[in-house]
Amino acid sequence: LDQTQLPGATSFLRLKKPEGVERAIRSLQVRGAPAIGLAGAWALVLAMVQEPGADRQTLDTGFARWKARLAGARPTAVNLAWALDRMAEDFHALDPQTSRDEVIATLTRRAQSLQADDAAVGLRLAEAGLGLLEPGWGLLTHCNAGAIATAAWGTALAPIHLGQDRGYGFRVWADETRPLLQGSRLTAWELQKAGVDLTLICDGAAASILASGKVQAVLVGCDRVAANGDVANKVGTLGLAVLARHFSVPFYVFAPVSTIDLSTPTGAQIPVEERDASEVTTLFSRAPVAPAGVRVSNPAFDITPASLVTALVTDRGILRPPYPAGLQEVVHGPALP
Amino acid sequence: LDQTQLPGATSFLRLKKPEGVERAIRSLQVRGAPAIGLAGAWALVLAMVQEPGADRQTLDTGFARWKARLAGARPTAVNLAWALDRMAEDFHALDPQTSRDEVIATLTRRAQSLQADDAAVGLRLAEAGLGLLEPGWGLLTHCNAGAIATAAWGTALAPIHLGQDRGYGFRVWADETRPLLQGSRLTAWELQKAGVDLTLICDGAAASILASGKVQAVLVGCDRVAANGDVANKVGTLGLAVLARHFSVPFYVFAPVSTIDLSTPTGAQIPVEERDASEVTTLFSRAPVAPAGVRVSNPAFDITPASLVTALVTDRGILRPPYPAGLQEVVHGPALP
Numbered sequence: 001l002d003q004t005q006l007p008g009a010t011s012f013l014r015l016k017k018p019e020g021v022e023r024a025i026r027s028l029q030v031r032g033a034p035a036i037g038l039a040g041a042w043a044l045v046l047a048m049v050q051e052p053g054a055d056r057q058t059l060d061t062g063f064a065r066w067k068a069r070l071a072g073a074r075p076t077a078v079n080l081a082w083a084l085d086r087m088a089e090d091f092h093a094l095d096p097q098t099s100r101d102e103v104i105a106t107l108t109r110r111a112q113s114l115q116a117d118d119a120a121v122g123l124r125l126a127e128a129g130l131g132l133l134e135p136g137w138g139l140l141t142h143c144n145a146g147a148i149a150t151a152a153w154g155t156a157l158a159p160i161h162l163g164q165d166r167g168y169g170f171r172v173w174a175d176e177t178r179p180l181l182q183g184s185r186l187t188a189w190e191l192q193k194a195g196v197d198l199t200l201i202c203d204g205a206a207a208s209i210l211a212s213g214k215v216q217a218v219l220v221g222c223d224r225v226a227a228n229g230d231v232a233n234k235v236g237t238l239g240l241a242v243l244a245r246h247f248s249v250p251f252y253v254f255a256p257v258s259t260i261d262l263s264t265p266t267g268a269q270i271p272v273e274e275r276d277a278s279e280v281t282t283l284f285s286r287a288p289v290a291p292a293g294v295r296v297s298n299p300a301f302d303i304t305p306a307s308l309v310t311a312l313v314t315d316r317g318i319l320r321p322p323y324p325a326g327l328q329e330v331v332h333g334p335a336l337p
Numbered sequence: 338l339d340q341t342q343l344p345g346a347t348s349f350l351r352l353k354k355p356e357g358v359e360r361a362i363r364s365l366q367v368r369g370a371p372a373i374g375l376a377g378a379w380a381l382v383l384a385m386v387q388e389p390g391a392d393r394q395t396l397d398t399g400f401a402r403w404k405a406r407l408a409g410a411r412p413t414a415v416n417l418a419w420a421l422d423r424m425a426e427d428f429h430a431l432d433p434q435t436s437r438d439e440v441i442a443t444l445t446r447r448a449q450s451l452q453a454d455d456a457a458v459g460l461r462l463a464e465a466g467l468g469l470l471e472p473g474w475g476l477l478t479h480c481n482a483g484a485i486a487t488a489a490w491g492t493a494l495a496p497i498h499l500g501q502d503r504g505y506g507f508r509v510w511a512d513e514t515r516p517l518l519q520g521s522r523l524t525a526w527e528l529q530k531a532g533v534d535l536t537l538i539c540d541g542a543a544a545s546i547l548a549s550g551k552v553q554a555v556l557v558g559c560d561r562v563a564a565n566g567d568v569a570n571k572v573g574t575l576g577l578a579v580l581a582r583h584f585s586v587p588f589y590v591f592a593p594v595s596t597i598d599l600s601t602p603t604g605a606q607i608p609v610e611e612r613d614a615s616e617v618t619t620l621f622s623r624a625p626v627a628p629a630g631v632r633v634s635n636p637a638f639d640i641t642p643a644s645l646v647t648a649l650v651t652d653r654g655i656l657r658p659p660y661p662a663g664l665q666e667v668v669h670g671p672a673l674p
């Protein structure tokens with residue numbers, strides 16, 4: 001699904017080469033941390049298909065080259081690196097004598113299972129998240145942490161979809177989410193299709209909506225959770241977290257275990273991708289809305305400190321502060337009850 | 338200056354009828370609370386010029402009709418009603434025998450003096466504001482409270498212009514200010530023309546800029562100050578005030594005395610204009626960026642409680658909390674030292 005064409009057109013890309021997938025990731029045709037991870041996994045399958053030599057040395061070199069190249073396509077989200085690492089585990093576990101066809105079959109099975117797992121993760125996030133919410137609540141979300149950002153269900157939108165199925169009657173406010181308008185283009189499209197009671201607002205209007213008392217919880221996804229619970233997510237998330245704290249509204253971050261990066265101690269070590277100035281200066285019309293030559297700062301993400309996060313909703317349970325021990329447990333330990 | 342054409346074209350409107358001025362106010366071709374007030378004052382002069390009958394009864398009726406009609410063109414800003422009231426004072430003080438030409442001459446003098454006063458107000462705001470700032474500081478602003486929103490100097494941007502003249506070397510971050518992008522279209526244009534070191538950001542990026550420690554003060558204008566110090570200003574101002582408080586950055590609101598409305602007890606009584614959904618759903622391209630039929634909430638303003646305002650910078654001195662007595666004094670009492 002080419003998400004840059006939404007909401008105007010529902011158009012699908014048929015990508016047969018890893019270059020095409022890499023381009024789709026960089027250009028945000030595929031976006032959403034879990035969906036990017038799955039696209040990266042499938043790109044490694046395509047890389048093995050197109051490798052001209054079939055000997056193990058050639059396949060090893062090609063795999064390593066593509067793994068590094070794909071990992072660099074979006075540096076902030078950790079799911080991409082995580083999915084590529086899962087593919088690499090299976091690749092390196094293969095006997096050196098394995099034929100190329102068997103390599104491709106093995107990687108295909110792993111990509112399929114990552115995709116199935118992600119759909120199961122979405123349903124677990126939906127159930128866990130719905131347990132935090134009451135029927136009739138007003139909810140506010142930012143960016144698109146929806147079904148189209150994952151294999152199914154989504155992350156922050158997963159409990160909204162499940163609540164819709166179960167008649168919870170949520171009223172949802174969606175930030176438009178400048179600069180790329182994932183809220184108006186994607187979340188509004190996805191929730192409208194699902195029949196959810198939705199109101200679109202400019203990012204700057206979130207404060208007065210929260211002040212009005214209409215919103216009982218803020219739900220957001222995330223691109224990476226550091227070991228201390230700091231969260232990287234779409235730019236604007238930090239501001240929303242501060243507002244939620246100020247107006248005493250719980251701020252829930254939906255974090256599949258694949259987004260938890262224990263090797264990153266705090267948010268300060270998460271690289272924040274700086275994107276092109278034209279996203280700010282020209283909107284989608286290509287007609288300038290800012291004077292020529294103006295300097296722009298266009299960070300794609302921001303870092304929300306763990307202290308502003310009411311709870312981290314993971315597919316292995318809900319974590320409350322302090323986060324470090326709980327994060328270790330959901331990554332390394334047995335699943336929480 | 339048709340501000341809807343900026344930054345692409347510097348185009349001037351020549352308006353000879355009050356209808357044209359009313360339309361320019363409604364369509365935001367003229368915007369900024371003080372500039373709207375001056376435009377309204379001049380529109381009353383034009384209304385008297387076009388009145389077919391010259392007898393006092395006809396002029397009285399026409400004046401009252403146009404005063405009410407113009408006051409309704411933008412309900413949130415109080416300067417418009419304030420300027421129309423100043424014109425009405427002079428109009429009603431005239432002897433019933435005054436000729437139409439003399440009526441027009443009297444109203445013209447008052448409109449000219451309101452305009453000269455507004456320029457003087459800007460310079461006083463500039464001096465008062467600059468006293469709160471240090472050379473080399475980073476400053477963040479929202480919307481356009483600039484020279485082009487007033488007769489001269491501006492309100493929140495006035496100390497930035499004066500600081501530029503005096504070599505203060507400020508680094509300024511400007512919120513783009515969705516939905517109508519007054520920040521990217523107007524503030525970036527105005528400050529770039531003035532040679533100020535400026536960086537344009539999306540509204541959602543303000544939080545991470547404030548978190549980074551690069552900003553030492555937030556400066557905003559306002560459309561109305563209630564008697565308790567609550568402030569109505571462009572949507573997004575409340576969120577910025579909460580962020581400034583959270584990150585311990587002073588939040589200064591620039592309020593000419595003409596924006597202080599002692600007849601409004603608190604922000605809860607300030608009407609907030611709800612503008613057209615298309616401002617959110619179609620940007621400036623007229624190409625939809627949101628699905629057809631989506632519900633939108635598009636408040637033009639929000640209300641910032643007095644408790645989040647570090648100081649109110651008026652043209653009769655700087656007020657600190659608690660505000661009610663100081664606001665009474667700057668409106669009714671002698672000028673502060």
